Amino acid sequence: MRPSEDCGLCSLCTGRTKLVLPSGDPSSGIAFVGEAPGESEDLQGRPFVGRSGKILDKMMAEEGLDRSRVMITNTVKCRPPKNRDPTKEEMAACRRFLDSELSSCRLVIGLGKSACRDLLGYEGKMGDIVNKRTFITVEGKEIAFIPTYHPAACIYNKEAREGLRETIRTARGELEAGN
Ligand code: URA
Numbered sequence: 001m002r003p004s005e006d007c008g009l010c011s012l013c014t015g016r017t018k019l020v021l022p023s024g025d026p027s028s029g030i031a032f033v034g035e036a037p038g039e040s041e042d043l044q045g046r047p048f049v050g051r052s053g054k055i056l057d058k059m060m061a062e063e064g065l066d067r068s069r070v071m072i073t074n075t076v077k078c079r080p081p082k083n084r085d086p087t088k089e090e091m092a093a094c095r096r097f098l099d100s101e102l103s104s105c106r107l108v109i110g111l112g113k114s115a116c117r118d119l120l121g122y123e124g125k126m127g128d129i130v131n132k133r134t135f136i137t138v139e140g141k142e143i144a145f146i147p148t149y150h151p152a153a154c155i156y157n158k159e160a161r162e163g164l165r166e167t168i169r170t171a172r173g174e175l176e177a178g179n
Pocket of ligand 1: 034035036037038041046047048049050052053074
């Protein structure tokens, strides 16, 4: 299930240029879920192609995991105005599409607080849950979930960089093991 071009389930559609649907390999069984499209993503219609995407690409490449080998998506498919966080209501409206993307996955990585708020209902500090594996239920199926830092948090924060690096290593290991 994908949003239609004229999707009006929430008000984000009024400010967007393009819908931003998942990229990468949906058959890999591994998904990285970010927050929301930013300006570059909105213009190009692809997730993580702006500043955060460059950071994520570089860290993945350094850990031997090309982004094309996994699925990359966001909690919402339209850019929030001025890059504000998506609201709970906007994430809830878009959740049916995210669930459909994730339903055939075996491992979901939540990049940052919006993804963890949406998929875990977590409102606390990221530092308390990063790389602590848990489960989420998607369309009635339990799927492994690893919370981690958003790439944007890695710019000035070494702990975040190390945390996200560890998550990427885990994802690569599971991809290669075919777990
Ligand atoms: N670009 C995305 O696609 N998602 C984010 O969370 C940030 C930038």
